Amino acid sequence: MLTGIIQIGEYILKNRTGDHDELENIIESPNDNGRYNHIFKITFEKTLEKILFKSIEYEEFSNDRIKKYAYKKGSGARGGDRSPTSKLTEPAKTVNKIKTSIKDILESSDQKSEGYDLYKELLNCYDAESESIIKSLDEKVKSISFAKGESAVVTVNVLKDGQELYVGDFNIVKNHLLKIAQEQYYNKYEKISKGTGVCYYCKSNKDVYGFVSTYKFYTLDKVGFVSSGFKQEKSWINYPVCGECALYLETGKKYIEENLTSKFCGFDYSIIPKFTFNVNNKWKFIKLNLERFEKQKFSTADASKRNLLKSEDNFLKVMSESENNLNYNMMIFREEQSGSVFRILLYVEDIVPSKLKNLLKVKDIIDDISLFKGLPGKDDSKYDLEFGFDKIRFFFPNSKTEGNYDKSFLEIVNNIFSYKKVSYNFILGRMIEKIREIFCREEYFDSAVLQALMIILYITKLGLFQENKKEVKLKMVERNEKNAMYLDFIEKNLDVLDTDFKRAVFLEGVLVDKLLNIQYKERGSKPFYSRLNGLKLNEKVIKRIFTEAVNKLNEYDKNYYVELESLIANYLLSKNNISDDEISFYFVLGMTLSKKFMNPKDDKEGVKDND
Numbered sequence: 001m002l003t004g005i006i007q008i009g010e011y012i013l014k015n016r017t018g019d020h021d022e023l024e025n026i027i028e029s030p031n032d033n034g035r036y037n038h039i040f041k042i043t044f045e046k047t048l049e050k051i052l053f054k055s056i057e058y059e060e061f062s063n064d065r066i067k068k069y070a071y072k073k074g075s076g077a078r079g080g081d082r083s084p085t086s087k088l089t090e091p092a093k094t095v096n097k098i099k100t101s102i103k104d105i106l107e108s109s110d111q112k113s114e115g116y117d118l119y120k121e122l123l124n125c126y127d128a129e130s131e132s133i134i135k136s137l138d139e140k141v142k143s144i145s146f147a148k149g150e151s152a153v154v155t156v157n158v159l160k161d162g163q164e165l166y167v168g169d170f171n172i173v174k175n176h177l178l179k180i181a182q183e184q185y186y187n188k189y190e191k192i193s194k195g196t197g198v199c200y201y202c203k204s205n206k207d208v209y210g211f212v213s214t215y216k217f218y219t220l221d222k223v224g225f226v227s228s229g230f231k232q233e234k235s236w237i238n239y240p241v242c243g244e245c246a247l248y249l250e251t252g253k254k255y256i257e258e259n260l261t262s263k264f265c266g267f268d269y270s271i272i273p274k275f276t277f278n279v280n281n282k283w284k285f286i287k288l289n290l291e292r293f294e295k296q297k298f299s300t301a302d303a304s305k306r307n308l309l310k311s312e313d314n315f316l317k318v319m320s321e322s323e324n325n326l327n328y329n330m331m332i333f334r335e336e337q338s339g340s341v342f343r344i345l346l347y348v349e350d351i352v353p354s355k356l357k358n359l360l361k362v363k364d365i366i367d368d369i370s371l372f373k374g375l376p377g378k379d380d381s382k383y384d385l386e387f388g389f390d391k392i393r394f395f396f397p398n399s400k401t402e403g404n405y406d407k408s409f410l411e412i413v414n415n416i417f418s419y420k421k422v423s424y425n426f427i428l429g430r431m432i433e434k435i436r437e438i439f440c441r442e443e444y445f446d447s448a449v450l451q452a453l454m455i456i457l458y459i460t461k462l463g464l465f466q467e468n469k470k471e472v473k474l475k476m477v478e479r480n481e482k483n484a485m486y487l488d489f490i491e492k493n494l495d496v497l498d499t500d501f502k503r504a505v506f507l508e509g510v511l512v513d514k515l516l517n518i519q520y521k522e523r524g525s526k527p528f529y530s531r532l533n534g535l536k537l538n539e540k541v542i543k544r545i546f547t548e549a550v551n552k553l554n555e556y557d558k559n560y561y562v563e564l565e566s567l568i569a570n571y572l573l574s575k576n577n578i579s580d581d582e583i584s585f586y587f588v589l590g591m592t593l594s595k596k597f598m599n600p601k602d603d604k605e606g607v608k609d610n611d
Contacts, residue, residue, distance in 0.1 A: 039154075071083060102156075197240045256270050372384060408430070428579075505586040537580065
């Protein structure tokens with residue numbers, strides 16, 4: 001994973017110097033979550049004689065001024081911010097945090113450095129005017145209308161010679177942040193860890209550091225990560241990284257966060273390209289591939305965040321069009337405790353573009369099946385069902401009512417991307433379990449059933465189901481005018497109805513749905529619903545339901561389905577070679593698709609779609 005990150009970081013620093021500098025890898029956006037849209041500026045004015053506190057000014061947050069804000073979060077959940085730009089908590093606390101950061105800048109700087117005298121004077125004025133600053137900030141904050149969940153950022157500005165200077169305009173601040181960035185690689189936990197050795201990445205013999213932790217899953221405050229007799233100061237022996245490669249890692253990580261990170265069914269995920277060649281002198285190829293991602297603007301587009309690798313305009317499409325000398329790693333992760341803990345939930349390595357192309361190709365095939373076209377939507381509208389991993393997530397959610405299926409869901413995702421076998425019985429079992437819950441609540445279940453069918457067909461087409469299908473001898477049925485529509489449907493959907501017993505169960509579901517609709521027309525209710533055993537079906541129950549359904553239709557004197565009943569009876573004579581979960585699924589599938597088999601009598605009796 002880190003190899004791909006370092007390749008990107010090296011490319012950025014060596015080829016984008018015009019619009020990128022070292023400081024950009026250190027500073028952060030104070031509005032990375034979109035909740036800090038307001039900026040309060042503690043504004044001072046520099047005259048010939050002294051610095052004066054002027055006022056609290058307001059502006060809206062702008063991405064164009066991120067370098068000027070020069071925000072850098074402190075280490076640890078309660079650490080103070082490292083520059084005089086801080087997220088607002090309480091006015092008094094925020095003002096004091098900023099004062100502390102100004103002191104830190106002066107203490108770490110040479111007294112002869114540019115800007116030292118101005119910042120020393122600024123601190124004296126800030127200290128003397130603290131009460132006035134707190135009061136003015138409090139009043140300004142109360143005068144602004146915040147949306148729910150919003151907060152603000154507080155920073156320090158200086159008016160000098162007709163110019164408004166932000167924190168990031170002062171070299172004394174920039175140098176302070178650069179120094180912090182370098183020190184974090186070897187000065188931590190009240191220990192110094194550096195020495196001379198071979199860098200893990202560039203293989204050069206030079207000064208190397210021991211506290212380079214690009215992601216917080218590698219932390220040397222835990223004994224398990226420390227070798228060399230558990231001495232933290234010796235950790236540079238365990239994982240030696242030179243300053244240059246450490247900077248490449250930080251740059252690559254930031255690029256991935258900003259351009260290759262998005263949302264995926266409630267998870268955060270990143271795509272990490274990894275070039276299979278030596279990147280030196282291959283910058284043009286890298287540039288071409290990264291720019292194709294950048295054009296999509298995945299990390300900021302709301303539509304992309306909501307969808308799980310769903311449409312053609314997404315990561316999967318771009319990845320599949322790459323050459324095979326570029327592989328991808330996919331990392332699904334969760335950040336906890338305000339970002340101080342980084343948990344990798346799933347890591348899929350070496351995803352090859354040609355295999356991704358096949359995933360998309362199969363998706364297109366499944367999406368094009370007529371069963372998923374022109375489905376009834378709201379207000380008499382129609383829609384097409386399209387495959388995406390969100391369909392799998394529907395059956396494997398994380399909710400208080402249904403439970404936490406995160407682990408199972410991520411295992412399925414991993415197996416699909418890695419082309420590993422998936423358990424058919426496990427997936428079907430969970431899907432029919434959820435469908436039963438919807439069925440027993442007498443809610444609309446068609447959408448859930450079709451999503452389940454779509455998942456089965458997609459994984460089947462990829463050849464990833466674990467359980468091998470056995471060859472089954474199928475009955476020959478004589479075609480006539482009245483049974484033709486049923487046989488035509490079966491022939492068009494052999495991937496679904498590939499055994500006689502499945503056909504029997506499916507067609508019985510069609511028949512039962514016809515009966516339920518007739519009952520509703522006659523009585524305003526569907527009493528036969530209670531005879532379906534909560535959709536917990538087996539061969540014995542299916543045969544009982546068939547007999548009862550035929551008798552009930554005869555009682556109503558509305559048995560318009562003699563040819564359908566004849567087909568069911570014929571298919572039921574075949575050997576049962578499917579599980580009870582499959583019986584339940586193909587039965588409810590028949591109920592869902594019963595409107596595909598409308599005859600004139602249905603129209604006359606006002607038989608409608610299942611609701």
